[in-house]
Amino acid sequence: MKQxxxxxxxxxxxxxxxxxxxxxxxAMFNGAWLAVEQANAQSRSLVLTPLGDDPQGKPxxxxxxxxxxxxxxxxxxxxGCYTSSSRKECIPxxxxxxxxxxxxxHYEGFETSPNxxxxxxxxNQHLLPLADYMQRTFGSRAFCVGSNYIWAWENNRIxxxxxxxxxxEVVAERYVPVGETGFDQVIERIIAAxxxxxxxxxxxxxxxxxxxxxxxxxxxxxxxxKREIPVASCTLSxxxxxxxxxxAADGHVTASVYxxxxxxxxxxxxxxxxxRRFPDGPSACADAxxxxxAVMLLARALEAAGPEASCEEVKRAATxxxxxxxxxxxxxxxxxxxxxxxxxxGRSTAAMRFEILKEAPAPVAADPYLVWNSPRFWTPSxxxxxxxxx
Amino acid sequence: MEFAALLxxxxxxxxxxxxxxxxRAIQNFRGFRGVWRGPSGHHEQALRAALGRLGVASTSxxxxxxxxxxxxxxxxxxDSDVLFDPAPAAEPGHxxxxxxxxxxxxxxxxxxxxxxxxxxxxxxxxxxxxPATVYSALFLAVNNHARFxxxxxxxxxxNRRRAGRRYVIRAVATLMQxxxxxxxxxxxxxxxxxxxxxxxxxxxxxxxxxxxxxxSMERQAHDASRNQAASHRRAGGEPHRPLDEARRARGPxxxxxxx
Numbered sequence: 001m002k003q004x005x006x007x008x009x010x011x012x013x014x015x016x017x018x019x020x021x022x023x024x025x026x027a028m029f030n031g032a033w034l035a036v037e038q039a040n041a042q043s044r045s046l047v048l049t050p051l052g053d054d055p056q057g058k059p060x061x062x063x064x065x066x067x068x069x070x071x072x073x074x075x076x077x078x079x080g081c082y083t084s085s086s087r088k089e090c091i092p093x094x095x096x097x098x099x100x101x102x103x104x105x106h107y108e109g110f111e112t113s114p115n116x117x118x119x120x121x122x123x124n125q126h127l128l129p130l131a132d133y134m135q136r137t138f139g140s141r142a143f144c145v146g147s148n149y150i151w152a153w154e155n156n157r158i159x160x161x162x163x164x165x166x167x168x169e170v171v172a173e174r175y176v177p178v179g180e181t182g183f184d185q186v187i188e189r190i191i192a193a194x195x196x197x198x199x200x201x202x203x204x205x206x207x208x209x210x211x212x213x214x215x216x217x218x219x220x221x222x223x224x225x226k227r228e229i230p231v232a233s234c235t236l237s238x239x240x241x242x243x244x245x246x247x248a249a250d251g252h253v254t255a256s257v258y259x260x261x262x263x264x265x266x267x268x269x270x271x272x273x274x275x276r277r278f279p280d281g282p283s284a285c286a287d288a289x290x291x292x293x294a295v296m297l298l299a300r301a302l303e304a305a306g307p308e309a310s311c312e313e314v315k316r317a318a319t320x321x322x323x324x325x326x327x328x329x330x331x332x333x334x335x336x337x338x339x340x341x342x343x344x345x346g347r348s349t350a351a352m353r354f355e356i357l358k359e360a361p362a363p364v365a366a367d368p369y370l371v372w373n374s375p376r377f378w379t380p381s382x383x384x385x386x387x388x389x390x
Numbered sequence: 391m392e393f394a395a396l397l398x399x400x401x402x403x404x405x406x407x408x409x410x411x412x413x414r415a416i417q418n419f420r421g422f423r424g425v426w427r428g429p430s431g432h433h434e435q436a437l438r439a440a441l442g443r444l445g446v447a448s449t450s451x452x453x454x455x456x457x458x459x460x461x462x463x464x465x466x467x468x469d470s471d472v473l474f475d476p477a478p479a480a481e482p483g484h485x486x487x488x489x490x491x492x493x494x495x496x497x498x499x500x501x502x503x504x505x506x507x508x509x510x511x512x513x514x515x516x517x518x519x520x521p522a523t524v525y526s527a528l529f530l531a532v533n534n535h536a537r538f539x540x541x542x543x544x545x546x547x548x549n550r551r552r553a554g555r556r557y558v559i560r561a562v563a564t565l566m567q568x569x570x571x572x573x574x575x576x577x578x579x580x581x582x583x584x585x586x587x588x589x590x591x592x593x594x595x596x597x598x599x600x601x602x603x604x605x606s607m608e609r610q611a612h613d614a615s616r617n618q619a620a621s622h623r624r625a626g627g628e629p630h631r632p633l634d635e636a637r638r639a640r641g642p643x644x645x646x647x648x649x
């Protein structure tokens with residue numbers, strides 16, 4: 001069928017290509033863009049036309065961009081956002097317009113908007129497997145350091161609860177503003193506390209600087225950081241290892257539903273296509289794959305429901321599709337609007353990749369409210385040394 | 391579901407009338423039941439779908455009737471745009487309902503809000519019901535309801551003890567007259583006895599005041615205890631110095647303590 005008979009569907013791509021977490025966000029943009037090209041090449045009825053702007057990591061710019069796309073450009077679907085703050089700013093616009101936001105990032109859960117489809121992981125798919133692995137492997141005393149916003153607060157709470165129910169503890173929590181790069185005091189505290197492991201919820205440049213400075217500070221004191229005080233994360237990805245640099249990139253434990261080192265035909269095809277299309281990076285990673293999945297599902301759902309289909313009809317079509325993604329089969333649950341994904345634990349290597357240590361045998365349903373994965377009662381704990389470090 | 395555990399925070403404090411220790415917040419509502427009181431339709435449907443995602447079952451108030459509310463697991467969602475007489479479901483003499491209430495507000499008129507406040511609503515949802523707000527409402531409603539129940543139980547306990555204080559004063563005064571005790575000695579004696587018998591000091595004092603012969607026996611017991619201590623000292627043993635005597639040894643007996 002010729003392109004002239006295909007329906008042109010404008011949709012939003014709302015990713016920051018500059019700002020404090022630009023590396024990850026550009027990888028997401030790339031993953032989405034690759035999917036647009038592949039979907040358009042495969043489709044006989046649709047041409048997806050991406051529209052968007054660079055919100056520069058500023059939540060209010062995300063909202064302005066989405067509002068503009070929805071009001072003035074006929075957009076009814078957008079793939080985008082990285083932080084929860086940006087997503088929360090955008091959701092009211094999608095609800096008002098009865099449009100769909102396809103949110104392709106891991107996040108802390110406790111949300112179900114009827115106008116959002118979530119293709120990233122929630123804590124039962126990343127944090128809980130990570131907490132169990134770290135406790136079994138390294139010990140049960142965690143020191144939490146994170147960027148001062150909801151991602152870090154809530155993940156630290158869940159970790160505290162998990163460790164608390166299994167005899168462990170969070171010895172301290174430290175928060176820094178997004179974009180902060182001064183970690184001397186925090187690192188001193190960590191080394192003094194000697195936890196079993198550090199749980200990192202820093203994002204972007206803060207995380208890269210922390211990993212490098214922490215490794216250097218430990219080395220200066222004769223501490224083998226990888227072995228003695230390993231750092232565990234739910235966010236660390238391949239492009240970020242490249243940002244950290246070769247001196248401190250290896251030996252970090254990460255929970256993720258995707259690593260570029262997964263061995264499967266689908267993933268090899270994805271990694272090859274991504275590398276050919278974006279030779280200058282950032283490398284393929286979990287966030288890029290989640291954005292890729294979101295656009296592919298959008299394309300297939302639109303194809304099934306029709307380009308003029310309502311938001312509800314597209315959602316229904318999307319939840320009926322099992323997509324053979326690079327990580328394995330992915331399907332969105334119609335009740336929770338979250339994707340079932342395959343949890344894995346990896347350890348970073350000096351080659352800026354991850355060796356996969358553990359892998360769930362099958363996709364795990366998202367439990368965004370931890371209905372099946374948390375105790376009934378709030379778990380009390382000794383007040384942690386909780387403060388904003390700067 | 392572990393209803394016994396729920397009892398600790400949701401309804402038992404009021405039923406038992408005891409002061410409870412600080413309770414832990416409930417964060418996971420799996421096993422709870424949402425009871426909808428209002429016209430069936432899309433609001434109820436939206437609520438049922440949102441509750442299902444949280445592991446919460448649903449039913450309607452009409453289906454279970456006023457006596458069917460279960461304090462241990464139910465949360466009542468009351469549509470404020472429809473008149474609701476809470477009396478059949480409330481505790482006798484109260485408008486307050488025995489379960490957490492979430493007001494579902496359409497018209498934000500003072501009369502509707504007052505009606506919700508009267509039946510003890512501790513959280514609100516706006517119409518149309520947005521699924522992303524239901525968890526927050528449940529969290530606030532259930533935990534605030536439990537907190538109010540604990541505070542109510544504490545107030546009841548304080549009132550009960552305050553009412554019993556006059557008996558304590560009478561018992562102390564009587565013991566002072568009959569046994570030549572100081573006020574501190576008399577009070578300490580009552581306190582020790584209440585602990586030994588595992589009853590509140592107010593209950594003990596009241597029972598002693600109601601039965602003067604018991605007070606006389608208390609006095610005799612006190613005298614016997616003093617004599618035993620004195621003979622122990624005469625025999626050259628370690629000086630027996632109960633707390634009240636130790637106090638007296640430090641200085642003159644204080645005046646009657648305020649009750």
